[in-house]
Amino acid sequence: MEFQEEKIASRRDSLPYPEALSANADAIRELAEAVQGTLGPKGLDTMLVDERGGVVVTNDGVTILKRMEIQHPAARMVAGIARAQQEEVGDGTTTATLLAAALVDEGLKQVNRGVPAAKVIAGIRRGIRYALEQMQDMAQPIWDLEDEWLQRIAFTASREQEDITELVIEAAMLVGRKKLLDKDFRLSDAVVAHPRAESEVFAGLFIPRREMNLKSPEPAPEIRVLPVAGDLRPERVDEGSLSTDAGFAKQEKLKEEFEQLIVKLIDLDVGLIAVEGEVDPQADERLTEAGIRVAHQVNRQDLDRLAEYTGARLLRPTSFNRSREELASLTGRCEQVEDSGRLGWFRVTGGHGKPFATILVSAATEEVVEERERIAKDAAAAVQAAVRGGFLPGGGAVELALARGVEAFGDTVQGMEVYGVSAVAAALHRPMAQMVSNAGFNPLEKVEEVKALQWRQSSSSLGLDCDRGVVSDMVDMGVVDPLPVKYHALQAAGEVSTAILRIHTVVKMRRAEAERLR
Template sequence: MAQLGGQGQQVLILPEGTNRFLGRDAQRMNILAGKVLAETVRTTLGPKGMDKMLVDGLGDIVVTNDGVTILKEMDIEHPAAKMLVEVAKTQEDEVGDGTTTAVIIAGELLKKAEGLLDQDIHPTIVAMGYRQAAEKAQEILNVISIDADDRDTLLKVAMTAMTGKGTEKAREPLAELIVSAVKQVEENGEIDTDHIKIEKKDGASIEESALVNGVVIDKERVHPGMPKKIEDGKIALLNSAIEVKETEVDAEIRITDPAQMQAFIEQEEQMIRDMVDKIEDAGANVLFCQKGIDDLAQHYLAKAGIMAVRRVKKSDIEKLSRATGAKVVTNIEDLTFNDLGQAGSVAEKKVSGEDMIFVEECKDPKSVTLFVRGSTKHVVDEIERAVDDAIGVVASTAEDKQVVAGGGAAEISIAKGLKEYADTISGREQLAVAAFAEALEVVPKTLAENAGLDSIDSLVDLRAAHEKSIYMGLDVFKGEVRDMYRAGVIEPKRVKKQAIQSAAEAAEMILRIDDVIASSGAGKEPDMGGMEGMGGMPPMM
């Protein structure tokens, strides 16, 4: 709103009901949102982190300490807080782990920036200093990283990722399964984790989880007369329906004689019969169809001794193709013996009261299934998230072949290097670089707090230990500083690289905002997610 000269006439620029926050108010409000969000997930960090119980509008419960899951499940309204949720999502997509670390570093960067803004340092200078610090941090990270990609290192990386996520008692067997799965799908040094399917079922202990050299599909045979198990399976993959097609255009068939009607029905039956004969002639004894299978076709397939499964997901069809070597056929007329895939065993098994199809004993499959078990639904869901994170970090390590010591060792090393770097910079950016260094120390500090240790004492001990070795981190189980590389607490370099980079960029972007204009929308009351009066974040939950 503005006034023209001395006439006192108002000019409306923004519609009525629009919320606007300017300058320091906007900055303080956004910083507060970031800090509150970081505090929310902070208690979940590390092996002794706590869990959150999230209840949605329908009463469904999620119990987890996985940062990105917590942030996705929370109903977050605040625009600046949503930007930090994006940091966690990017971290999850790129690496698979380190989501909580990324968010708490971003929150701490905003907290430190607030102190600098109170000293009348311009936000642009803080953002510039943060950018310089982030670049330098990546250089230091390259220096302190260790080259390693042997199986033992991959196992340690997997176990580190799963510690504190409800999988402790079965860490070692699960790590073995995960490393074997990642190694199996590796092609030309590249690993696509989408080719590792995680199938979960409750009703058994974690130790009963298994790696299937093939694909597990949550479906059943279409006809009870079909064989339940087939040895030496010849597998056909079809992405068209086995049924009489409707005509493409509107058509009318006039039948004037009952005999014609019978001939018409017989002709339809013969078309179905020909389709089944085609599958049988190709030599297939197992059929996976992406679409429907007609009731009559089911009968003929059962008579021919062919096990058939219908309405299989497209993603599962692709995995079956990679696992068995079968080609996906669109037109049933084109099906030949060369299109078939092979599996040592295809069987329908009952798991927790539900039928599932196990395609096993495939020869050098490029798609495998981790069959995860747990005692209850909530337990198996959390184990699945832990396994998913571990797959991501093992794949990152196998690709980059570089790791860093865990337990806060990497963050302390980078912070130490940044403090030395800050002394070489003239101008106010020096303060921003030093603040960035202090912000990174939030990781070991939080690990100590979550383990019930004194965070200040732990930090002082860590700094002193780093004068001798860059691998010294905080062992939260023993409550002491020790060489984390020797202790087997190892993380991929990519986790740290991505977390620092995305946290720094998100903090920079939030700091450069000096005006928040929130439209009320058509006929709605303006909702700033608790932004009025800088009220913080309660409406997030």
């Protein structure tokens, strides 16, 4: 999908509206086509191939969008909202992409009919705002982690893999509802994967590290933990200064201060030091002899989690000039540290800080374990989203019901903004239509059949059974989705589609300016 800069340059230096809008819509349509086949229970996988022959097979929308080559700037904007969807709620990226593409398509149709773009944009915003309000009113809350709907949501999000469903639900139980409601906590971050590990859930952390000394500390009822940001090495003066007496003396002083620091750490009786960067070899050797485990090159995010789990403060070596008592008060506590050498991780359990759970997922090969890790993260994100916001009927049923509501709302809108509201109603048909198509049925026929029955029965939960091709109640079938996933997908799609519809002209940037922005 390449942005045809050469073609633009050969005709003119810019594309005017609506030619620019048409070109943007075409690019976004191509982007949506790359992920639409993965949607729904009958969605298939996509194979991503790099120039060296590397292969990734997945049906995860955000993975496809992250790894595929996207050159067109408007398509990049839509891919960006899909990534934002993943970061915000961890699922629903394909739905967000399809809704954005449908909104741009429907908006383009109205502009081509002669409706002013400003009126279309205003109408889309009104329609999206109304749909989001109605969506919130439809949601059913989840008050108990033992609610059977939570199990069903995990099962659906885990692509109906029972082992992953059980692992995610167990982890949710371990951390508790209060932790799941914490806006800074993401259960999906608790997922780690390795092809040579046994799948399990435990209360604690599994932290990757580059290197760890092999000598085990003496058993103790409680282990002090010290997470260190940056390197654990003596400061060095620049090479030019070393040739002078003053520079050499300064370097020797820095070494002496570092040695005193190591003595202070040993006196603290710390059992584990986890370092973000490099560790001085001599210091590592002395700490090992003192029975202290030292983990090298630990990811900063993992260090933050270790500090929170053990109740420690993340410190820099420059902070070690505090008194022994002050440093001791800033260390964390845990009950056990186990190094799993062949996996390249260490396990920390019995932390005295905030609760954490780890979901360890295994598989037969590197390729398969990567996909299972993505699936487990999706399931964990879906469970947390449902606890935070409740759930709605899935299978595209709620979007179709919202489309009916938006159509009725459009009858109350005066002026040309009604055409933008109509664009929202039409776009909301897209998720179910795509799922029906992926299941091998005629979307025009089946969507209208569902729509008619929804209206006749005043139901927002009727959808299509993709196995039998008959209209069924999605809630009765156990097909439900978390409200935050649906809400954020529609909200993000509305934002990016109106931003694209506002683009009046596409102008080729000067090469020097373009290179500066890259």
